[in-house]
Amino acid sequence: MVNRNRRSSWWLYALLAVALVAVVAPFVWMVLGSVKGEGELRASPPTWWPQAASLDNYTQLFSRLDFGRYFTNSVVVAVAVTAGNLLFCSMLGYALAMLDFRAKRPLFLMVLTTLMIPGVVTFVPLFVLVANAGLIDTLPGLILPFLVSPFGVFLMRQFISGLPRDLLDAGRVDGAGELRIFVRIFLPLCGPALATLGILTFLGSWNSFLWPLVVAQTEKTYTLPVALALYSTGQNSTNYGLLLAGATVVVLPILLVFMVFQRRFIEGIATTGIK
């Protein structure tokens, strides 16, 4: 095997470990801060290890929030948006990468163009549109505008264009229909890209705050980030303990999704056999 020199591996591990500590430190501080009291959080100089750790912030969070409902809403919305993106973006990405048709160039240009449009541009007109469609305060109102994303199309298109074209030719020679080639031959090869897109889409949807805030009128449609902001930010002051506890709670499902997707991703590689 190449580059398996024991010595160089050693310092690489050390370097990565230092980098890891630097990168993870703020996150660790956040979790430690969530068990501190408000006084300790505002103390100067700031403390690292909690002086009097307590789960008060968490009990407050769960007792004041209708946690089950907000969590379910967040999950439903994020899963729907992710599923939609995985399906529709890979469909169009494949078409743009592998098929030949008249509208291809303009369509790709349109996708790229949309990618470049700042989100703030469409916010207010989109809201008026959704209101006129009667989708305010509904979960579909939170899902539909984000069911496809130009980012997802771009990602899948780039990835698929790196796959060998002769698979396409081989499939056609075998007499398979175009769609069958897509579903049976190419889609299974898109494991890593789909996993990546899945993680990124889920994350974006899970953390999204402004849109659910304005679309939800009553608390039954709130998602987790909206509900958490409710209890931690005030008119003149912020409840830091609650904020950090809330942030920790919001983060955990994503880390779970990431770990699950990443493992499938590794499995996918291992089974196709890189030797």
Add this chain to the structure above:
Amino acid sequence: MRRLPLLATSVVVATSALTLAACGRDAPSTGGATAAGAAVASGKATGTITIWAMGAEGEKLPTLAKEFEAANPGAKVNITAIPWDAAHDKFTTAITAGTTPDAAMVGTTWMGEFAGLDALDPTPGNIDRGVFFPGAQKTTEVGGTSYGIPWYVETRVLYYRTDLAKKAGYTQAPKDWAGLKAMASAMQAKAGAKWGIGLQAGGTGSWQSVMPFAWSNGASITKDNAYAFDSPQMVEALKYYQSFFTDGVADKAAPAAPTTEPDFVSGKVPMFVSGPWEMSAVEKIGGPGFTDKYAVAPIPAKQTSSSFVGGSDFVVFKSSKQRDTAWKFVQFLSDPKTQASWYQQSTDLPSVQSAWKDPALASNAKLATFGTQLKTAIAPPSYPTWEQVAAQLDSEVEKVTKTGADPDSALKAVQQQASAIGTGQSS
């Protein structure tokens, strides 16, 4: 088929041209705004109303609502709590799409904008406006018409460490500008403070620190229904404010996230100006017994003692289908007994003056100071463009405090911007 793009393009161009040609503003209507809304029908309230309230108030309001429902069987009040973060955007988008609730709690600085969007219902004539603090009542008035009521208030006073002041040779709070400066300097010299007083050196919301001094000097932000920032009183106040920084009494490099409470408790910065919520904040860090180590005092006077009054108003939206019930709820909130009871539950200061006679408020010496200050506190103008103009003021104040810019030219620049932006009032 080649002609399709050409055909399509010409259709698009033609449609756009027609659309643009059809645009244009209507001539401004000359009708005057009604001074008061139609009176609310008497009798018990009925029907269901929805209410939006932010933050902690949103959490605690349902308790009050139950009292209202008990007194008015047949009425149901649904309260939706919304976060302060981006609440403003939630309101503006709801107004645009016509999805507003019946009534809501609204920040005082948003009133001008929402009234300008023609979203609010004028206060009915049979609600007595004289019961409120004058400054607070002004926060509900836009273009001469009152919309809703002031629900709870807050104002800014001087916080100072009594024990450190004694060390510096002071047993009483400063009563005038010279006294304030002297005391802050003495704190640095004799009581070991790094900075005499904590003042915001520009940045978002710094106008709330500067204006109390300007108002105490008799300055006014508006004149003849337009902005007037470059008055001599305002310049004098800004010069005074700047002197704290140039003389090294206040920290011009204060961080974006202030460390007010820890610095106050440690004695590093033993004086600052802020609102009632700081009392519990400093006591939390200071621990038991700290409440005896500090006091609050009205803003030192130049001509009078004045301060900023904020808080929240409670409004009814024009599109409400349950107008009577909504206003009855508002009346209920302004009842002195309800106001006192609300203070007990939320520590929000009542906007109704007679509610302050309640023992819970009257017996607390520190609160009494807030009550006194509220009598002379002033609110910024309720113009729709206030937030934008205030941002200009913040930006110039930053230059004045951090780089020593000349206050006179700074205020002239603000005035120029303010005139360009305009008050935003229609007709």
Add this chain to the structure above:
Amino acid sequence: MTGTRTPALASAPAPAPDRELAGSTPPRQGRQRRREGRAAILLALPFCLLFLTFTLWPVVQSLFMSITDTRSRDLRHPFKVDVTGFANYARALSDPTFLSAARNTAYFVVVGVPLTLVLALAAAIALDRGITRLRSVFRLGFYMPVVTSIVAVAVVWRFLLQQDNGLINTVLGWVGISGPNWLGDPHWSMPALILMATWRNFGTAMIIFLAGLQAVPWSLHEAAAIDGAGAWQRFRHITVPMLRPTILFVSVTTGIGYLQFFEEPFVMTAGGPLNSTISMSMYTYQQFGFGNYGYAASLSYLIFVVIAVVTAIQFRLLREKD
């Protein structure tokens, strides 16, 4: 991946998608094209429908707003506004705050994008090839900053960046450097934000690079190593060419994201001190907040133009070479 099946072909650079199949006869070509066309319509349909409704229409509406003097109060009667042509755009180009914002944004992108990409690629290669154990631990760790909400992150970073007791200045102090007042000094506020943004975003780029690296067959590296190529040569001549589409993708999306950077200054510095960190997007958002919808819409289209130009440049530079 697929490398084991046809190694020779897989090592070729990614083919340009619209190259015709060599050697097809015309009649087969015509039928083939029709089949492809039909399949393409079906595959593209969901995207196009959703796109038309939820993106194109709002874009047209805001384009319209940008050439009028629309204010927030006008949204109920969107056509009762005065058409002002390009007045908003002209005003933007002479607005000193917007020009400051543009300079700040350029600074951020020019420094931030390469920094993020280099760190992400280095991490991805180290994890993919350099080490064998603990891969998932490092991967998870490096990805963590991406996952946390900006509001929580801001609280933490403000403590880290404190002049007196912040962690960063403490660490700098160990090597004898006296750290500045990061967020309070107009010269150091941007570097602080760039550092924070890089920390937040390199994880995303890293996992995309990891996905791309998986498609580079190990067998190629082995073959090249046997021929005597060193690590750096293998990197330059095998990894980079095969990663080209991925690098293009990451560069474009990071560039687009950074050109719109908003959350970091919004939460950390509110654009200060002295307008040293205000970004174009933040200024636009402020204008929307003030109700100046027409002006804000024109600002956002100016941002769009900048993004389009920068993206086009990147495509030129990083495009797949045939």
